[in-house]
Amino acid sequence: xxxxxxxxxxxxxxxxxxxxxxxxxxxxxxxxxxxxxxxxxxxxxxxxxxxxxxxxxxxxxxxxxxxxxxxxxxxxxxxxxxxxxxxxxxxxxxxxxxxxxxxxxxxxxxxxxxxxxxxxxxxxxxxx
Amino acid sequence: xxxxxxxxxxxxxxxxxxxxxxxxxxxxxxxxxxxxxxxxxxxxxxxxxxxxxxxxxxxxxxxxxxxxxxxxxxxxxxxxxxxxxxxxxxxxxxxxxxxxxxxxxxxxxxxxxxxxxxxxxxxxxxxxxxxxxxxxxxxxxxxxxxxxxxxxxxxxxxxxxxxxxxxxxxxxxxxxxxxxxxxxxxxxxxxxxxxxxxxxxxxxxxxxxxxxxxxxxxxxxxxxxxxxxxxxxxxxxxxxxxxxxxxxxxxxx
Numbered sequence: 001x002x003x004x005x006x007x008x009x010x011x012x013x014x015x016x017x018x019x020x021x022x023x024x025x026x027x028x029x030x031x032x033x034x035x036x037x038x039x040x041x042x043x044x045x046x047x048x049x050x051x052x053x054x055x056x057x058x059x060x061x062x063x064x065x066x067x068x069x070x071x072x073x074x075x076x077x078x079x080x081x082x083x084x085x086x087x088x089x090x091x092x093x094x095x096x097x098x099x100x101x102x103x104x105x106x107x108x109x110x111x112x113x114x115x116x117x118x119x120x121x122x123x124x125x126x127x128x
Numbered sequence: 129x130x131x132x133x134x135x136x137x138x139x140x141x142x143x144x145x146x147x148x149x150x151x152x153x154x155x156x157x158x159x160x161x162x163x164x165x166x167x168x169x170x171x172x173x174x175x176x177x178x179x180x181x182x183x184x185x186x187x188x189x190x191x192x193x194x195x196x197x198x199x200x201x202x203x204x205x206x207x208x209x210x211x212x213x214x215x216x217x218x219x220x221x222x223x224x225x226x227x228x229x230x231x232x233x234x235x236x237x238x239x240x241x242x243x244x245x246x247x248x249x250x251x252x253x254x255x256x257x258x259x260x261x262x263x264x265x266x267x268x269x270x271x272x273x274x275x276x277x278x279x280x281x282x283x284x285x286x287x288x289x290x291x292x293x294x295x296x297x298x299x300x301x302x303x304x305x306x307x308x309x310x311x312x313x314x315x316x317x318x319x320x321x322x323x324x325x326x327x328x329x330x331x332x333x334x335x336x337x338x339x340x341x342x343x344x345x346x347x348x349x350x351x352x353x354x355x356x357x358x359x360x361x362x363x364x365x366x367x368x369x370x371x372x373x374x375x376x377x378x379x380x381x
Contacts, residue, residue: 033258050368050369097371100340
Protein backbone atom coordinates (compact mmCIF):
# COMPACT_ATOMS: atom_id res chain seq x y z
CA UNK A 1 0.00 0.00 0.00
CA UNK A 2 2.97 2.34 0.30
CA UNK A 3 2.68 4.68 -2.59
CA UNK A 4 6.32 4.33 -3.52
CA UNK A 5 8.92 6.79 -4.75
CA UNK A 6 8.02 10.39 -5.15
CA UNK A 7 5.10 10.03 -2.81
CA UNK A 8 4.29 12.94 -0.56
CA UNK A 9 2.41 12.58 2.65
CA UNK A 10 0.04 14.96 4.39
CA UNK A 11 -1.36 14.17 7.82
CA UNK A 12 -4.40 15.62 9.44
CA UNK A 13 -5.18 15.03 13.11
CA UNK A 14 -8.52 16.21 14.40
CA UNK A 15 -10.84 15.41 17.29
CA UNK A 16 -12.92 12.40 16.28
CA UNK A 17 -16.20 14.27 16.04
CA UNK A 18 -18.44 14.97 13.03
CA UNK A 19 -17.75 18.73 13.17
CA UNK A 20 -14.19 18.17 11.98
CA UNK A 21 -14.90 15.85 9.09
CA UNK A 22 -15.23 18.87 6.86
CA UNK A 23 -11.51 19.38 7.22
CA UNK A 24 -10.85 15.85 6.03
CA UNK A 25 -12.93 16.55 2.93
CA UNK A 26 -11.32 19.92 2.24
CA UNK A 27 -7.82 18.53 2.60
CA UNK A 28 -8.66 15.62 0.31
CA UNK A 29 -10.27 17.75 -2.35
CA UNK A 30 -7.40 20.25 -2.18
CA UNK A 31 -4.83 17.54 -2.80
CA UNK A 32 -6.91 15.92 -5.54
CA UNK A 33 -7.26 19.26 -7.25
CA UNK A 34 -3.46 19.67 -7.26
CA UNK A 35 -3.26 16.33 -9.06
CA UNK A 36 -5.60 17.56 -11.76
CA UNK A 37 -8.65 15.53 -10.75
CA UNK A 38 -11.85 16.50 -12.53
CA UNK A 39 -14.94 17.84 -10.81
CA UNK A 40 -16.58 14.40 -11.01
CA UNK A 41 -13.55 12.76 -9.43
CA UNK A 42 -13.23 15.35 -6.69
CA UNK A 43 -16.91 14.99 -5.81
CA UNK A 44 -16.59 11.21 -5.71
CA UNK A 45 -13.54 11.49 -3.48
CA UNK A 46 -15.42 13.77 -1.15
CA UNK A 47 -18.30 11.35 -0.83
CA UNK A 48 -15.82 8.54 -0.25
CA UNK A 49 -14.08 10.51 2.51
CA UNK A 50 -17.43 11.00 4.19
CA UNK A 51 -18.03 7.25 4.14
CA UNK A 52 -14.54 6.53 5.41
CA UNK A 53 -14.77 9.02 8.27
CA UNK A 54 -18.25 7.89 9.21
CA UNK A 55 -17.09 4.30 9.48
CA UNK A 56 -14.45 5.47 11.98
CA UNK A 57 -16.21 8.21 13.86
CA UNK A 58 -19.91 7.41 13.58
CA UNK A 59 -22.64 10.03 13.71
CA UNK A 60 -21.94 10.96 17.31
CA UNK A 61 -18.17 11.04 17.28
CA UNK A 62 -15.76 9.01 19.36
CA UNK A 63 -13.25 9.71 22.06
CA UNK A 64 -9.75 10.37 20.85
CA UNK A 65 -8.26 11.61 17.63
CA UNK A 66 -8.97 10.87 14.02
CA UNK A 67 -5.80 10.74 12.01
CA UNK A 68 -6.11 10.94 8.26
CA UNK A 69 -3.02 10.30 6.16
CA UNK A 70 -3.04 11.38 2.56
CA UNK A 71 -0.38 10.04 0.25
CA UNK A 72 -0.16 11.56 -3.19
CA UNK A 73 1.84 10.57 -6.22
CA UNK A 74 1.63 11.66 -9.83
CA UNK A 75 -2.01 10.77 -10.42
CA UNK A 76 -3.01 8.85 -7.33
CA UNK A 77 -4.28 9.81 -3.94
CA UNK A 78 -4.41 7.32 -1.10
CA UNK A 79 -6.16 8.06 2.14
CA UNK A 80 -5.90 6.11 5.35
CA UNK A 81 -8.05 6.97 8.36
CA UNK A 82 -7.28 5.72 11.86
CA UNK A 83 -8.79 6.34 15.24
CA UNK A 84 -6.11 7.03 17.83
CA UNK A 85 -6.11 7.08 21.61
CA UNK A 86 -9.69 6.03 22.05
CA UNK A 87 -8.87 3.74 24.94
CA UNK A 88 -10.32 0.44 23.89
CA UNK A 89 -9.68 0.31 20.18
CA UNK A 90 -12.87 0.43 18.17
CA UNK A 91 -12.50 -1.66 15.08
CA UNK A 92 -13.73 0.20 12.03
CA UNK A 93 -16.40 -1.55 10.06
CA UNK A 94 -18.20 -0.95 6.82
CA UNK A 95 -21.74 -2.03 6.13
CA UNK A 96 -22.39 -3.94 2.90
CA UNK A 97 -23.92 -0.80 1.53
CA UNK A 98 -20.93 1.30 2.62
CA UNK A 99 -18.69 -1.22 0.92
CA UNK A 100 -20.68 -1.02 -2.31
CA UNK A 101 -20.66 2.75 -2.17
CA UNK A 102 -16.89 2.92 -1.74
CA UNK A 103 -16.38 0.38 -4.51
CA UNK A 104 -18.22 2.69 -6.89
CA UNK A 105 -16.49 5.86 -5.74
CA UNK A 106 -12.83 4.87 -5.59
CA UNK A 107 -10.48 2.48 -7.35
CA UNK A 108 -9.60 0.41 -4.33
CA UNK A 109 -10.40 0.30 -0.64
CA UNK A 110 -9.81 -1.89 2.38
CA UNK A 111 -10.81 -2.18 6.00
CA UNK A 112 -8.05 -3.24 8.35
CA UNK A 113 -9.89 -4.11 11.50
CA UNK A 114 -7.08 -5.89 13.34
CA UNK A 115 -3.45 -5.22 14.11
CA UNK A 116 -1.74 -2.28 15.67
CA UNK A 117 -3.41 0.25 13.49
CA UNK A 118 -7.03 -0.53 12.69
CA UNK A 119 -7.85 1.65 9.75
CA UNK A 120 -9.77 2.21 6.57
CA UNK A 121 -7.86 2.86 3.43
CA UNK A 122 -8.78 3.94 -0.07
CA UNK A 123 -7.11 4.83 -3.32
CA UNK A 124 -8.36 6.99 -6.15
CA UNK A 125 -6.54 7.35 -9.45
CA UNK A 126 -7.00 10.21 -11.88
CA UNK A 127 -8.53 8.91 -15.08
CA UNK A 128 -6.92 11.25 -17.63
CA UNK B 129 -51.97 16.21 17.93
CA UNK B 130 -54.32 14.41 20.19
CA UNK B 131 -56.81 11.70 19.47
CA UNK B 132 -60.17 11.27 21.16
CA UNK B 133 -60.47 8.65 23.86
CA UNK B 134 -61.92 5.86 21.77
CA UNK B 135 -59.34 6.35 19.01
CA UNK B 136 -56.58 6.38 21.57
CA UNK B 137 -57.81 3.09 23.01
CA UNK B 138 -58.00 1.66 19.52
CA UNK B 139 -54.43 2.64 18.77
CA UNK B 140 -53.29 1.26 22.08
CA UNK B 141 -54.81 -2.07 21.16
CA UNK B 142 -53.08 -1.89 17.78
CA UNK B 143 -49.74 -1.28 19.44
CA UNK B 144 -50.22 -4.31 21.66
CA UNK B 145 -51.14 -6.34 18.62
CA UNK B 146 -48.14 -5.09 16.71
CA UNK B 147 -45.74 -5.78 19.55
CA UNK B 148 -46.90 -9.40 19.52
CA UNK B 149 -47.40 -10.09 15.83
CA UNK B 150 -45.12 -7.54 14.10
CA UNK B 151 -47.81 -7.55 11.43
CA UNK B 152 -46.81 -5.21 8.59
CA UNK B 153 -50.33 -4.02 7.86
CA UNK B 154 -50.77 -3.00 11.48
CA UNK B 155 -47.39 -1.32 11.39
CA UNK B 156 -48.40 0.70 8.36
CA UNK B 157 -51.61 1.71 10.02
CA UNK B 158 -49.79 2.87 13.14
CA UNK B 159 -47.31 4.84 11.08
CA UNK B 160 -50.03 6.50 9.05
CA UNK B 161 -51.97 7.39 12.16
CA UNK B 162 -48.99 9.34 13.45
CA UNK B 163 -47.62 10.99 10.33
CA UNK B 164 -49.40 14.14 11.43
CA UNK B 165 -47.35 14.15 14.60
CA UNK B 166 -44.14 13.80 12.59
CA UNK B 167 -45.09 16.68 10.34
CA UNK B 168 -46.20 18.81 13.26
CA UNK B 169 -42.82 18.38 14.94
CA UNK B 170 -40.94 18.97 11.69
CA UNK B 171 -42.77 22.27 11.27
CA UNK B 172 -41.66 23.36 14.70
CA UNK B 173 -38.09 23.12 13.45
CA UNK B 174 -38.78 24.94 10.21
CA UNK B 175 -37.34 28.35 9.35
CA UNK B 176 -33.95 27.51 10.72
CA UNK B 177 -32.30 27.19 7.37
CA UNK B 178 -33.24 23.62 6.51
CA UNK B 179 -35.88 22.86 3.87
CA UNK B 180 -39.15 21.70 5.40
CA UNK B 181 -39.26 18.66 3.09
CA UNK B 182 -36.01 17.43 4.57
CA UNK B 183 -37.26 17.97 8.09
CA UNK B 184 -40.47 16.09 7.40
CA UNK B 185 -38.46 13.27 5.99
CA UNK B 186 -36.17 13.13 9.01
CA UNK B 187 -39.22 13.17 11.26
CA UNK B 188 -40.95 10.43 9.27
CA UNK B 189 -37.94 8.15 9.40
CA UNK B 190 -37.77 8.77 13.16
CA UNK B 191 -41.45 7.88 13.41
CA UNK B 192 -40.82 4.51 11.75
CA UNK B 193 -38.16 3.82 14.33
CA UNK B 194 -40.42 4.89 17.16
CA UNK B 195 -43.20 2.57 15.98
CA UNK B 196 -40.76 -0.32 15.66
CA UNK B 197 -39.18 0.21 19.04
CA UNK B 198 -42.12 1.23 21.15
CA UNK B 199 -42.86 -1.15 23.96
CA UNK B 200 -46.47 -0.67 25.14
CA UNK B 201 -45.76 -2.63 28.31
CA UNK B 202 -43.59 0.13 29.66
CA UNK B 203 -46.58 2.27 30.39
CA UNK B 204 -45.44 5.31 28.41
CA UNK B 205 -47.89 6.76 25.90
CA UNK B 206 -46.74 6.29 22.33
CA UNK B 207 -47.16 9.97 21.53
CA UNK B 208 -44.81 10.85 24.39
CA UNK B 209 -42.29 8.29 23.30
CA UNK B 210 -42.53 9.27 19.63
CA UNK B 211 -42.27 12.98 20.33
CA UNK B 212 -39.10 12.36 22.25
CA UNK B 213 -37.63 10.18 19.49
CA UNK B 214 -38.64 12.48 16.64
CA UNK B 215 -37.54 15.70 18.31
CA UNK B 216 -34.25 14.01 19.16
CA UNK B 217 -33.68 13.10 15.52
CA UNK B 218 -34.56 16.59 14.36
CA UNK B 219 -32.16 18.15 16.82
CA UNK B 220 -29.50 15.74 15.72
CA UNK B 221 -30.18 16.65 12.11
CA UNK B 222 -29.37 20.26 12.91
CA UNK B 223 -26.44 19.43 15.09
CA UNK B 224 -24.90 17.22 12.39
CA UNK B 225 -24.83 20.15 10.07
CA UNK B 226 -22.35 21.40 12.66
CA UNK B 227 -20.84 24.34 10.86
CA UNK B 228 -24.10 26.17 10.88
CA UNK B 229 -22.47 29.20 9.39
CA UNK B 230 -24.20 30.74 6.45
CA UNK B 231 -21.85 30.94 3.57
CA UNK B 232 -21.01 34.51 2.68
CA UNK B 233 -22.99 35.91 -0.22
CA UNK B 234 -19.87 35.99 -2.40
CA UNK B 235 -19.46 32.23 -1.94
CA UNK B 236 -23.09 31.60 -2.78
CA UNK B 237 -22.70 33.54 -5.99
CA UNK B 238 -19.50 31.74 -6.86
CA UNK B 239 -21.22 28.43 -6.19
CA UNK B 240 -23.95 29.29 -8.67
CA UNK B 241 -21.45 30.47 -11.26
CA UNK B 242 -19.51 27.24 -10.80
CA UNK B 243 -22.63 25.24 -11.52
CA UNK B 244 -22.94 26.98 -14.87
CA UNK B 245 -19.23 26.65 -15.60
CA UNK B 246 -19.28 22.91 -14.89
CA UNK B 247 -22.13 22.38 -17.32
CA UNK B 248 -20.65 24.61 -20.01
CA UNK B 249 -17.14 23.17 -19.82
CA UNK B 250 -18.38 19.59 -19.70
CA UNK B 251 -20.32 20.17 -22.86
CA UNK B 252 -17.48 21.95 -24.58
CA UNK B 253 -14.86 19.33 -23.74
CA UNK B 254 -16.93 16.22 -23.53
CA UNK B 255 -15.58 15.45 -20.06
CA UNK B 256 -15.82 16.74 -16.54
CA UNK B 257 -13.62 19.85 -16.08
CA UNK B 258 -10.70 19.93 -13.66
CA UNK B 259 -10.72 22.22 -10.67
CA UNK B 260 -8.03 24.34 -12.27
CA UNK B 261 -10.13 24.77 -15.43
CA UNK B 262 -13.04 25.84 -13.28
CA UNK B 263 -10.83 28.36 -11.50
CA UNK B 264 -9.75 29.85 -14.81
CA UNK B 265 -13.26 29.97 -16.16
CA UNK B 266 -14.66 31.72 -13.09
CA UNK B 267 -11.52 33.81 -12.57
CA UNK B 268 -10.92 32.83 -8.96
CA UNK B 269 -8.26 30.71 -7.26
CA UNK B 270 -8.52 26.92 -7.00
CA UNK B 271 -8.86 27.33 -3.25
CA UNK B 272 -11.90 29.50 -3.71
CA UNK B 273 -13.44 26.97 -6.08
CA UNK B 274 -12.95 24.22 -3.51
CA UNK B 275 -14.24 26.39 -0.73
CA UNK B 276 -17.39 27.23 -2.65
CA UNK B 277 -17.99 23.59 -3.58
CA UNK B 278 -17.51 22.53 0.02
CA UNK B 279 -19.80 25.27 1.28
CA UNK B 280 -22.42 24.26 -1.28
CA UNK B 281 -22.18 20.64 -0.34
CA UNK B 282 -22.47 21.49 3.31
CA UNK B 283 -26.19 22.02 2.69
CA UNK B 284 -26.20 25.56 3.99
CA UNK B 285 -27.70 27.00 0.87
CA UNK B 286 -27.87 23.87 -1.16
CA UNK B 287 -31.53 23.26 -0.70
CA UNK B 288 -32.98 21.62 -3.76
CA UNK B 289 -35.38 24.48 -3.94
CA UNK B 290 -32.69 27.11 -3.68
CA UNK B 291 -31.51 29.30 -6.53
CA UNK B 292 -29.46 27.23 -8.90
CA UNK B 293 -32.30 24.84 -9.36
CA UNK B 294 -34.01 26.76 -12.08
CA UNK B 295 -37.65 26.08 -12.80
CA UNK B 296 -36.80 24.34 -16.05
CA UNK B 297 -34.38 22.09 -14.24
CA UNK B 298 -36.89 21.25 -11.55
CA UNK B 299 -39.46 20.53 -14.21
CA UNK B 300 -37.10 18.34 -16.17
CA UNK B 301 -36.32 16.38 -13.06
CA UNK B 302 -39.92 16.05 -12.02
CA UNK B 303 -41.07 14.91 -15.43
CA UNK B 304 -38.27 12.40 -15.90
CA UNK B 305 -38.59 10.97 -12.46
CA UNK B 306 -42.31 10.80 -12.81
CA UNK B 307 -41.91 8.15 -15.45
CA UNK B 308 -41.30 4.84 -13.84
CA UNK B 309 -37.91 3.74 -15.02
CA UNK B 310 -38.51 0.14 -16.09
CA UNK B 311 -34.97 -0.91 -15.33
CA UNK B 312 -35.16 0.56 -11.92
CA UNK B 313 -38.43 -0.95 -10.82
CA UNK B 314 -37.39 -4.43 -11.88
CA UNK B 315 -37.65 -6.85 -8.97
CA UNK B 316 -34.09 -7.90 -9.51
CA UNK B 317 -32.87 -4.42 -8.80
CA UNK B 318 -35.20 -3.80 -5.99
CA UNK B 319 -33.57 -6.74 -4.28
CA UNK B 320 -30.25 -4.93 -4.36
CA UNK B 321 -31.70 -1.96 -2.59
CA UNK B 322 -31.20 -1.77 1.10
CA UNK B 323 -34.40 -1.17 3.07
CA UNK B 324 -32.81 2.09 4.14
CA UNK B 325 -32.61 3.27 0.54
CA UNK B 326 -36.24 2.38 0.05
CA UNK B 327 -37.12 5.07 2.59
CA UNK B 328 -35.61 7.85 0.50
CA UNK B 329 -37.58 9.89 -2.02
CA UNK B 330 -37.85 8.19 -5.37
CA UNK B 331 -35.56 10.56 -7.24
CA UNK B 332 -32.81 10.03 -4.70
CA UNK B 333 -33.25 6.27 -4.94
CA UNK B 334 -32.90 6.46 -8.69
CA UNK B 335 -29.73 8.52 -8.55
CA UNK B 336 -28.17 6.26 -5.91
CA UNK B 337 -29.07 3.28 -8.02
CA UNK B 338 -27.51 4.72 -11.17
CA UNK B 339 -24.32 5.78 -9.40
CA UNK B 340 -23.69 2.86 -7.07
CA UNK B 341 -25.38 -0.10 -8.73
CA UNK B 342 -25.17 0.80 -12.42
CA UNK B 343 -21.81 2.52 -12.14
CA UNK B 344 -22.75 5.65 -14.10
CA UNK B 345 -20.60 8.70 -13.39
CA UNK B 346 -22.12 11.82 -11.89
CA UNK B 347 -21.90 13.49 -15.31
CA UNK B 348 -23.63 10.53 -16.99
CA UNK B 349 -26.46 10.75 -14.50
CA UNK B 350 -26.78 14.48 -15.00
CA UNK B 351 -27.04 13.99 -18.77
CA UNK B 352 -29.47 11.12 -18.45
CA UNK B 353 -31.81 12.99 -16.13
CA UNK B 354 -31.39 16.37 -17.74
CA UNK B 355 -30.20 18.07 -14.56
CA UNK B 356 -26.91 19.74 -13.64
CA UNK B 357 -23.90 17.80 -12.36
CA UNK B 358 -23.92 19.94 -9.28
CA UNK B 359 -27.48 18.95 -8.56
CA UNK B 360 -26.51 15.29 -8.87
CA UNK B 361 -23.62 15.84 -6.45
CA UNK B 362 -25.87 17.49 -3.96
CA UNK B 363 -28.50 14.79 -4.17
CA UNK B 364 -25.90 12.07 -3.77
CA UNK B 365 -24.27 13.76 -0.78
CA UNK B 366 -27.63 14.33 0.82
CA UNK B 367 -28.78 10.76 0.20
CA UNK B 368 -25.63 9.26 1.64
CA UNK B 369 -25.86 11.50 4.70
CA UNK B 370 -29.45 10.39 5.21
CA UNK B 371 -28.51 6.74 4.79
CA UNK B 372 -25.73 7.09 7.34
CA UNK B 373 -28.05 8.73 9.81
CA UNK B 374 -30.65 6.04 9.32
CA UNK B 375 -28.09 3.24 9.51
CA UNK B 376 -26.62 4.63 12.70
CA UNK B 377 -29.96 4.87 14.43
CA UNK B 378 -31.10 1.51 13.17
CA UNK B 379 -27.92 -0.02 14.48
CA UNK B 380 -27.33 -1.56 11.08
CA UNK B 381 -23.88 -0.16 10.55
